[in-house]
Amino acid sequence: MAFLELSNVNFSAQDRVLVKNFSYQYEEGKTTALVGPSGDGKSTVLKLSAGLLVPNKGEVSFRGKNIAHMNHKENLEFRREAAVVFQDSALWANQNLFEILELPLRIHFPRMTRKEREERIDQVLKAVGYRKELGFRPSQLSMGEQKLIAFARAIICRPGLLFLDEWTESLDDSAAQRLVRLVRRHQEEGHTVIFVSHDPRLIRSLADHVLMIMGGELYAKLTRDQIESDEDIARYLEQGITA
Numbered sequence: 682m683a684f685l686e687l688s689n690v691n692f693s694a695q696d697r698v699l700v701k702n703f704s705y706q707y708e709e710g711k712t713t714a715l716v717g718p719s720g721d722g723k724s725t726v727l728k729l730s731a732g733l734l735v736p737n738k739g740e741v742s743f744r745g746k747n748i749a750h751m752n753h754k755e756n757l758e759f760r761r762e763a764a765v766v767f768q769d770s771a772l773w774a775n776q777n778l779f780e781i782l783e784l785p786l787r788i789h790f791p792r793m794t795r796k797e798r799e800e801r802i803d804q805v806l807k808a809v810g811y812r813k814e815l816g817f818r819p820s821q822l823s824m825g826e827q828k829l830i831a832f833a834r835a836i837i838c839r840p841g842l843l844f845l846d847e848w849t850e851s852l853d854d855s856a857a858q859r860l861v862r863l864v865r866r867h868q869e870e871g872h873t874v875i876f877v878s879h880d881p882r883l884i885r886s887l888a889d890h891v892l893m894i895m896g897g898e899l900y901a902k903l904t905r906d907q908i909e910s911d912e913d914i915a916r917y918l919e920q921g922i923t924a
């Protein structure tokens with residue numbers, strides 16, 4: 682049974698076809714990078730893969746279950762297993778950072794005590810390197826700090842499947858490296874990562890598979906060996922595609 686599979690997925694919004702006939706099986710325990718020109722559907726494919734958008738046609742299934750047809754309990758289990766760092770961080774504007782980090786723990790670990798939640802929050806904040814005020818609202822943070830909090834929120838329930846969208850954008854090198862180390866640890870624990878990035882170094886150093894998405898279609902599937910040996914791909918990863 683496939684771990685996470687997109688079968689002939691089509692997605693339209695406002696009469697525009699954004700994703701076309703997309704089929705792919707993500708391998709459990711591997712890391713897949715989604716690459717391609719701006720506006721060509723990477724974030725949309727990521728959200729479809731995470732079950733956050735529902736295809737107009739086709740289906741996305743996790744361990745053989747169509748995500749769109751999961752019951753409440755199955756959906757809750759999937760949500761604990763699969764965590765997302767959104768391209769725009771998507772932190773709740775009207776909550777402070779403590780509340781933002783505490784909510785997933787309250788939902789997924791209802792028996793945790795407040796002290797245990799505080800310890801876990803402290804631990805993930807140390808891991809991502811955020812040291813400022815927890816009473817702040819997201820609007821009081823820089824874009825980079827919002828990314829750190831979004832990453833902390835994603836790992837706080839120790840998910841087996843991480844979706845990361847442009848997750849090192851607006852971070853300085855040392856903050857980005859800290860997140861890369863956290864992703865490596867996640868990989869070493871045998872977990873799965875699906876990420877969007879424009880950074881060739883990051884793609885080369887982390888990805889087992891690369892999916893090139895163009896015009897909402899799966900244009901090419903590449904393995905790590907091909908990323909390293911294929912000259913066209915190498916050039917693409919170095920220079921990026923100008924749409």
Ligand SMILES: Nc1ncnc2c1ncn2[C@@H]1O[C@H](COP(=O)(O)OP(=O)(O)OP(=O)(O)O)[C@@H](O)[C@H]1O
Binds near residue numbers: 695721726
């Ligand atoms: N809800 C929506 N309604 C209408 N159009 C949308 C919606 N969401 C995304 N789009 C459009 O779908 C296309 C693909 O968007 P998407 O965000 O997936 O691209 P992307 O590859 O992630 O781009 P970037 O590299 O800039 O992040 C864009 O043209 C965008 O305007």
Ligand SMILES: [Mg+2]
Binds near residue numbers: 723724725768877
């Ligand atoms: Mg995007």
